[in-house]
Amino acid sequence: MGPGYTAGVSYDESEMNLAGDLLAGDVRALARAISLAEDRDPQATALVAELQAHTGRAHLVGVTGSPGGGKSTLVDALVRVIRERGRTVGVIAVDPSSPFTGGAVLGDRVRMSRHTLDKGVFIRSMGARGHLGGLAAATREAIHLLDASGRDVIVVETVGVGQSELEISSLCDTVVLVLMPESGDAVQSIKAGILEIADVYVVNKADLSGAEKARRLIQDAVAMAPKKPWQPPILLASAVKEEGIGPVWEAIESHRAFLRQSGGLEERRRERLKQEVIALVAESARDDARRAVEGDTPVGRLLRDNRNGRLNPYSLAADVRAMRPARGAEN
Ligand SMILES: Nc1nc2c(ncn2[C@@H]2O[C@H](COP(=O)(O)OP(=O)(O)O)[C@@H](O)[C@H]2O)c(=O)[nH]1
Ligand SMILES: [Mg+2]
Structure with a gap:
């Protein structure tokens, strides 16, 4: 990034080694930098601009869907699979409805706490502190920071309803849409045009009844749409029982491989x-x-x-x- 953009912004004494520490994979430096981004501190923007040359390596995976569909639970289960495959992961859970509460939406932190001792997992929740535009900018910067810190996979969880500034398809390489087994959720998603943005469909809570019916609804809707070179798979999973999670990760990786090959x-x-x-x-x-x-x-x-x-x-x-x-x- 040219000097024009960062002009007028310099690092505090205390931030001198932030870039170096972050590049070396230091988790505290990463956490500090993301806090600056969340505060919309110009230093975060300057840091992200400086680190651009070190980004572009990570696989950016978006997970979206209705509230309560099991996105956080699924992400938690995916994190385990990703770690079993030997890859490091960063998670950003974006919840515009929650005011910033000092680093985490409590439920997410509690649920994902089993990963806290694993340095290969970094989890952060972000809520709306000011306006949505600020959250969108902070989310973008956090993604770049995680990328520069060397995370192999970055998962971004967002609620998938009409937040154009947080449009997940413009933030990520692969978009996973999590649906509930009630057919109402599938029908709503079809009507809202959300189906089109997904690269992988997951009918979650397959331990409850209705999952197969929801899968068929989506399959029919997808079959009606114009054929695309990538046929998004429709998978059943139970995030709480950790069933069907491996295939979800494999579908995400296949999509990435497809993207690479197809340009x-x-x-x-x-x-x-x-x-x-x-x-x-x-x-x-x-x-x-x-x-x-x-x-x-x-x-x-x-x-x-x-x-x-x-x-x-x-x-x-x-x-x-x-x-x-x-x-x-x-x-
Ligand atoms: N029965 C069942 N419940 C689930 C499953 N996955 C998540 N849940 C529950 O659904 C609720 C919402 O889950 P959460 O992950 O917070 O959903 P989010 O709002 O989409 O992030 C919680 O009570 C979860 O325990 C599942 O596979 N089966
Ligand atoms: Mg959630």
Whole structure:
């Protein structure tokens, strides 16, 4: 990343070795860096920019689906399988509905606690601290940080409903959709168009009745869609009983192999890069705009002094755009 982006941001004395420690795989440095990202500290952004050359190795796996479908439980079971295959893993559980609570959504931490002694597993929950855009940016940075720290696999768990800024298909190489055995969940997903983004379907809670029926519903819906070079498998699993988890991981790996062979991996990454550039520009524009309307600027003063509320937002926006504040400048 060019110096233009990081201008005005320097590391604190205490952050001097963060990049080096993180690259060496130090877990505390990783945790610290992700906290900075969550705080939307400019140092995290500068760090991620600096570490870009060390990213791009990890397999990014998104796990999405309705709340309560068993995503966290499935991820927990997958982590065990991934470790059995000798690979390291980082997990980010994104829950926009939960306010930030100091590093973890409690349920996730408790459930995944059996991995706490394993240095090959890093688990972090992230909640919405400010606006969704901040969470989306923090999630992207956390993925890059885990990648740079040398994790082989990065799993991102998100709730799959209408959070365009957290669009999992634009964050990950492989998207796993977790469905419940009630046919209502499958029907909802078909209607919402969520089925199309999945590379692997998992009908979870197959220990309950209705799983086979849900599988057929999805199969029929997939059969109606235009044929694609990758036929997404539809698997039954029970995350709590840890049944059918091995095949889920194998399907995820097959998809990755398919992407590599077909050139799809490059294509997804190119698309991801595009989306990320748009997001970065949009985020800095939003920060600049906020500084302009809240700071000691002509527009800011006009907004504060205005008594009758009759100002034109369009002309004010044009004024803000014309200001072009210097990158990294304080207000
Ligand atoms: N019967 C059954 N329950 C499950 C299974 N997987 C998860 N659950 C339960 O479903 C609930 C929600 O699970 P959770 O992993 O938190 O779902 P998430 O909201 O999608 O992350 C919990 O009570 C789990 O114990 C499963 O395979 N079978
Ligand atoms: Mg969960």
